[in-house]
Amino acid sequence: MKLNQIDHGFQIIQNEQVLLTHTSFNPAFFVGIGNEKIDIYRGNFSIEDSVVERIPLKYSKVIDNEIHLAYDAMTSTQLIIRLDSLSPQDSQLFIEQQNPQLNRFWIRLAAQQEDKVWGCGEQMSYFNLRGRHFPLWTSEPGVGRDKTTEITFLSDKHNKAGGDYYHTNYPQPTFISSQYYACHVNSTSYADFDFRHPDYHELQIWEIPKSLEIYTALSFLELIEKLSLRFGRQPKLPEWIYNGVILGLKGGEENSFSRMEHAIAQGVSVAGIWCEDWAGIRQTSFGKRLFWDWKWSKKRYPNLDNKIKSLRERNIRFLAYVSPYLCEDGELYPIAKAKNLFAVNKQGEVALVDFGEFNCGVLDFTNPETREWVKKEIIQKNMLDLGVSGWMADFGEYLPTNDLYLHNGIDAKLMHNAWPPLWASVNAEAIAEKGLTGEIMFFMRAGFTGTQKYCPMLWAGDQCVDFSRHDGLNTVICGALSSGLLGNAYHHSDIGGYTSLFGNRRTKEVFERWVDMATFTPMMRTHEGNRPDENFQFDQDVSTIAHLARMTRIYRHLTPYLKHLVNEASEKGYPVQRPLFVHFEQDKNTYDIQDQYMYGADLLVSPVHKQGVTEWTVYLPAQETWINVWNQQEIQGGQYITVPAPIGQPPLFYRKNSQWAELFTAIPSISS
Amino acid sequence: MKLNQIDHGFQIIQNEQVLLTHTSFNPAFFVGIGNEKIDIYRGNFSIEDSVVERIPLKYSKVIDNEIHLAYDAMTSTQLIIRLDSLSPQDSQLFIEQQNPQLNRFWIRLAAQQEDKVWGCGEQMSYFNLRGRHFPLWTSEPGVGRDKTTEITFLSDKHNKAGGDYYHTNYPQPTFISSQYYACHVNSTSYADFDFRHPDYHELQIWEIPKSLEIYTALSFLELIEKLSLRFGRQPKLPEWIYNGVILGLKGGEENSFSRMEHAIAQGVSVAGIWCEDWAGIRQTSFGKRLFWDWKWSKKRYPNLDNKIKSLRERNIRFLAYVSPYLCEDGELYPIAKAKNLFAVNKQGEVALVDFGEFNCGVLDFTNPETREWVKKEIIQKNMLDLGVSGWMADFGEYLPTNDLYLHNGIDAKLMHNAWPPLWASVNAEAIAEKGLTGEIMFFMRAGFTGTQKYCPMLWAGDQCVDFSRHDGLNTVICGALSSGLLGNAYHHSDIGGYTSLFGNRRTKEVFERWVDMATFTPMMRTHEGNRPDENFQFDQDVSTIAHLARMTRIYRHLTPYLKHLVNEASEKGYPVQRPLFVHFEQDKNTYDIQDQYMYGADLLVSPVHKQGVTEWTVYLPAQETWINVWNQQEIQGGQYITVPAPIGQPPLFYRKNSQWAELFTAIPSISS
Known part of the structure; x- marks a missing residue:
């Protein structure tokens, strides 16, 4: 990285390419003070900022590899930027805050009108980010995600849940430019990356970030390789995944297993059965929800322990479900409460979060005791010891920012985005401690920087059960491609989609088209959706089950090729699904x-x-x-x-x- | 007004009341630079701002009645504020811009949590403005104006026209505080008055305003009196208004006049007949629209000249319709074009504006020749000389800000809000030149500072034909009260509402309740609405016409009282309808x-x-x-x-x- 002084400013150049030009007339650095207002409603956030100050740091003084930035020559330095090389092609800009009052940072990176930009985590609506801005805040992705559709309107009206193009479970302050560089911002705060301006990309961060990392390469594959090294790579897929589809069934023991047997009898290649209701269910107006008390429900699955054993003998695995919260009315809640394992409010009481007609405590993963307890009591004892081979590690996006205090003392506003990889790390460590890494498969929708290292498989979250532009089948592809560029090699989705609301029902056609796509992803998994009884299911007619059977055989047939891709992912960090x-x-x-x-x-x-x-x-x-x-x-x-x-x-x-x-x-x- | 120096700053005090406290730690003045993006679609504006700089003017130096404001002691002065007394109770803060680059200004006035705030022009949703912010930009007010309603959703989706609580035809940067002061900002630019903060009101203006005026009084009536003197008072109502209702009919000559005769025969007291289709009609998907070529349509009203004369002998007046635009396909357009009376685009061609399936030129009222021509050729010759006694002077909110150039050379962004009073002044002058002020009654929905002086009667714009919270009957009251406080003594509305879209139809009940209200306003006037055939009309059944007849008699009966109120309006500026x-x-x-x-x-x-x-x-x-x-x-x-x-x-x-x-x-x- 080169730092060139120019008239009234400087330029930062990497690999012959101008990354940033800063002059008194066109400053690239701004700092300021903002008062944000963040409200949460069931994982949907309303975020408003009031920017009190936004100061252009017009004055710059370069001393060796340091830049001192101020409003003008006579005023005090606000930021010191230190340039550091990570490699001949890669650099880091360390940013030192001189004024403790500052809580807003903007930087403008050089851009050309024709540039393309990709990344920013798992983006569901737009793969090329140019021409739009992307708030980066992990949240529910929205239902409908398109203000011109009836379902979005009704979701907004009734549940504040309609969402928009940028809402995602997995944002990340990292992008790749078609100018062959990648930029990553070291911050977990709220951010907004704005790619609308012809001449620059403006990155907004709600703190002074520790640093910006810039990677350059001669090819996009090389850039991907670098990012995957930077953020961490996933273990290889377990061997049992290749056996076929994982059937999502949640009708209790008799219903779930008999339907699985029926599928097998009809020729479906089954790798596993995923019963998310293994811990019990709860009826809400949204549909059947799970009972968030993470242990085997002997009522709903009386013979689960033996079932799991006998299934395994047939090379079929059992998958479960877990989230980083415990419901108030469960058995584990009072135990965790007594041990002070939850995040608390101002009064020191458990900070309860509304998940939609039930309240939960937030397991505080910044507390080492919480991590140990969750790993040992929930994941290892209640799940791995039972013989569970995988699970949906759901949620992670709901950390409230108001009246919630964490063990590590850091503001929840800064921990909100950090939460998904923290949750992933608890899962990954629990598995690693049992020596089962690469054998157990959990999958997550929530993510942020670092998810790559801990989460072995992404799942695209809750699509609508349809073909809609911003919340249907096609958004899953966009999610796989954007997250894949940032080092997430494995991605899959609920076959048939998940959300059925306001009269939107899954059809046979939607289900079958989704099977067709899923055959060419690293993992096939069906989902009954939020309202199973009202939506088309894989075993609802003979032709659909035959179609599923055939596609699972094609998936199996491709095992040698998929294993080859898995090796590539392991060795080079290339995602299985690539733009x-x-x-x-x-x-x-x-x-x-x-x-x-x-x-x-x-x-x-x-x-x-x-x-x-x-x-x-x-x-x-x-x-x-x-x-x-x-x-x-x-x-x-x-x-x-x-x-x-x-x-x-x-x-x-x-x-x-x-x-x-x-x-x-x-x-x-x-x-x- | 007193200017007190305090530690690290100053206070401005008026009538023992702190209007503003400014210190280095809590500055009250901010300046900056913004790049706005303003798009117009049929009078609905999409406005986004990108604030590049927002500099707190922390440093202040007081020299006599002058305050010099800068970022800090070492940097150059950005603003000079000069305090000037208008009276012992009233003051003006003149603001002198020292840095020509600035185009954003924010000021924070002292507030208490419990304060109430009213005004900001004609507000249709909220009378007390506290707790919300109000963008001030004249525009279509929206259809539905409530993002939780189906009609707003559909209007947004199909026409970008749903609107929100703050959209209004008539904004004004003036408010009254329950602390017994009024504040007016001398600017015509886009503004946003934010009354959400417990400790201050923050006024944002997209230029450095020339001044702020502060009026204080011991009573609210005294404040109203002051504001009405400041902005101008209206002539008294014409005597003929008191005769009864003005029937809005637009079915062409035979239909309109025969229906009026029927109403009279049924006992309705009629002051006038208002045929907005006097210049012809045009069918669009919105409904029947008028033909924007402002002259008598002999095709639609063959005997209008004689009709008007004979009606006048019966003490019934004829009212017409006019807007400040001419349609491309009319006869007047080429004449005005040849005389260069229209606003132009960059190429010097007429800047055409889309009014919904037809295009118009914008008559440029900053050009004295345009004003003369419109007054003489349209208002005096085509209307007054025909015997017209009044009209709806519609629109005024559609001045585009992109690629539109005006004769006076001022940026259309600064002229946009100024347009409604300019349009009002053309009407008022044309009437005055004929010695007919107080005899001719025109009414407008568009307004801004200065409307008071020129427009004799407001009309509340286009409500939905229903009881909806944000676009129904009740919003008319809010509009009357808020505009009334700022010196608009006369207000009325379309009886029965106007907009019928997406299956929303006027009922008998809506019509009759609206008649009941209109009886107690300065002027009664019916409207057939945008789709007359699909909506309930006054003569659709015997009981409704009888009800209307009775209410017009009550209106007439109250003439002595209304005349007393008109005298009060004339002498003291009190509105007829008061909070x-x-x-x-x-x-x-x-x-x-x-x-x-x-x-x-x-x-x-x-x-x-x-x-x-x-x-x-x-x-x-x-x-x-x-x-x-x-x-x-x-x-x-x-x-x-x-x-x-x-x-x-x-x-x-x-x-x-x-x-x-x-x-x-x-x-x-x-x-x-």
Whole structure:
């Protein structure tokens, strides 16, 4: 990194590229004071800022690798920036706050009008972030997420839950620019990255961040590799995952297991059964919710211990469910309360959080005793010792910021975004302590910087059970691609979506299209949704179960290829699902594509995500010859083509010269 | 006004009251630079600001009556404030901008948690402004104006037109505090007055305003009197107004006049007929719109000239319609274009504005030639010479701010808010030049500072044809009260409301309740609405027309009292419709009431504004004995009472000792 003095300012240059230009007339650094107002309602946040001061640091003085910044020459220094090299291509800007009153920071990085920007965690609506701003705050992602739709309107009206394009369970203050650099901000505070301006990207952070890291590379794959090293890589997938689908069933013991047996009898390859109701249920107006008291419900699953053992003998695993909260009316709550394991309010009482018609205490993971207790009593004793092989480690986005105090003494506003990786780390450590890393599979929707290191598998959260633009099937692809660029190699989703509200019901078509996509992701898992009885289920008719059976066989068939991708993820940090442009960086047409992906380097998937279509238009990247898996048609890349797209034949293409061609060619012959 | 130096700052004190405290630690003045983005869609504006700098002017130096303000002692002065007395109780703070780059100004005035605030023009949703902020920008007021209602959602979705609580045709940067002062900001730029903070009111203005005016008084009536002198008073109502209702009819000559004759035959007292379609019509998806080519349509009204004459002999006046735009496809447009009377775009071409499926040129009232032409050719020749006695002078809120250039060279962003009073002044001057002031009655919905002086009558704009909280009947009262405090003595509304969209239809009940209210306003006028055929009309059934007939007789009966109020308006600037608190300032219960009003000092009106009610709860102010007009019941004030409220008997009370008691007592005996 070079620091060049120029008239009235300086430039920071990395790899011949101007990252930032600062002059008295066009300052790149601003500091200030803001008074935010943050309200939480069931994981949906209303956030307003009142900026009291925003001071341009027009005056700069460069001393060796240090920059002193002030309002003008006569006023006191507000920030000292220290440049440090991480490698010949990578650098860090350390930021030292000189004025303790400051709680707002803005920096403008150089940009070109035509730049593309990707990342910012798991973004569900827009893959290329250019032209929009992205508040970064882990939260419920919203129901509908589009202010022009009826379901968003009704969700906003009744539950403050409609959401918008930027709401996500997993934000992260990290982005990749098409200028071949990545920028990461070391802060867990609320942030807002604004990519709307033609000349600069303005990053807003609600504290003075410790540093900015800048990585440059000659290719996007190299950038991904660097970020995956920086944030941590995941263990390889457990061997049992490759066996087929994980069936999500929550009807209690008899219902769940009999339906699984029926599926197996119909030819479905089953890797596991996931009973999120293993700890019991609670009826609310939203639908059937779980009973948040994380231990085996002998009432709902009387023979679970033996069941798990006998299933394992058949190479079928049992998966459960857990969240970082305990409901007030459960058995574990009074124990944890007595041990002071919860976050507290001003009065020192347990700070209760409303999860929708029931209240919970927040297990305070900044308290080492809480971590130990949760690991030992819940995860190890109640789950691993029972024989559970995986679980949804749900939530993590609900840490309130008002009247909530943590053991480590840090403001909840700064811990809110830090919470998901803290929660992930408790899970990962509990597993590691038992020597089961890579054997146990938990999956999370909530995330933030560091999730990569602890969470072995992302899940895309709660989509609507439909094809809607901002909350349907296609958003899962956007989520996989954006999070994948930042070092999250494994991503999957609820097959069929989750949220059914205000008359929105899952159809057979939605379910089957979702199966088609999930076949080409690292893990297949069905979900009954929030209102199972009102929504289409995998075993509701003969043709759907046959279709699922066939697709699970295709998934199994691809095991050698998927294992190859898993090795790549392990060795290089490449995600299994990749945006087209990382393999075709010369072809700018690929830079904005967010509803197709490379499943590894060799397979291109273009899931159908609209209702009632019989054909589908796909972009095939240039300088490659492609083979349509379903009919062996050969097509030159660099063009849009329209192909037949019946259910069970999601548009799928491989590179003609792929070493996996034989494996791919065999796909159409796989029957249910 | 006193300027007191205190440690690290100063205080400004008026009438023993601290208006403002400024210290280095808590500055009251901020300046900065912002880049706004203003988009217009059919009179609905999307306004976003990006504040680049917001500098607290912590350093102050007082020299006599001057204050020099800077960021700190070593940096250059940004503002000089000069204090000037307007009277022993009233002052002006002149503000001199020292740095030409500044385009944002914030000032914090001292406030107490319990303060009430009123004004800011014609506010339709909230009378007491405390606890909210109010962007001040003249625009369409919105359809629905409540993000939780279906009609607002659909209006937003289809027309960007849903609006919110603060949208108004008539904003004004002036407010009255319950601390017995009024504050007016001398600026026409976008502003946002924020009354949310317990300790201060923060006024934001998108330029450095020329000055702030502060008025103090010992009573609210005295404050109103001062403001009405400051902004100008209206001429007295024309004598013909008192004759009864003005019937809004727009079915062309035969339809309109025959329906008027039918109404008269049924006993309706008619003061005038208002045919807004006098210049022709145009069908759009919104409904029947007018043809914006302001001259008599001989096709639609073949015998209008003679009709007007014969009506006048019967003491019935004819009213028309005009707006400050000309449609591209009209006859006047090419004439005005040839004379360069329109605002232009960058290319020097007429800047066309979309009014909803048709485009218009904007008559540039900053051009003296435009003013002369509009006055002479449109208002005097086409309207007054035809015998027209009044008109709706519609619109004025649509001045675009992008790519629009005006004759006076001032930025359209600064002229946007100035436009409604400019448009009013053209109307007022045209009338005055003919010696007809006080004889001709035009009415406007758009307004801003100065409207008081030129516009003889406000009309509340386009309500929905319903009882909805934020866009129904009751909002008209809020509009009358807030605008009335700032010197607009005369206010009325479309009887029955105007906007019928998305299945929202006017009912008989809505129409009749609206008649009941309008009887106790300075002017009664019906409107067919935007979709006459789908909505209830006054002559649709026998009982409604009989009811209207009776209420017009009550209106006529009250003429002596209304004339007394008109005299008060003329002499003291008191509005005809007044908030309860101006007459009962000791009774704090009255300070938030926005659905009742004093009709002059002696009559209290509490219009029914809900569906299907048979009784109504009314607050009667303390320290007064009240008589229920309808049953002569005597009630002590200082309490809520519930009274029968059938249609035709709007809750109505007079002060027991009123000199008008005899007149009021006779009301129940008036029949249709």
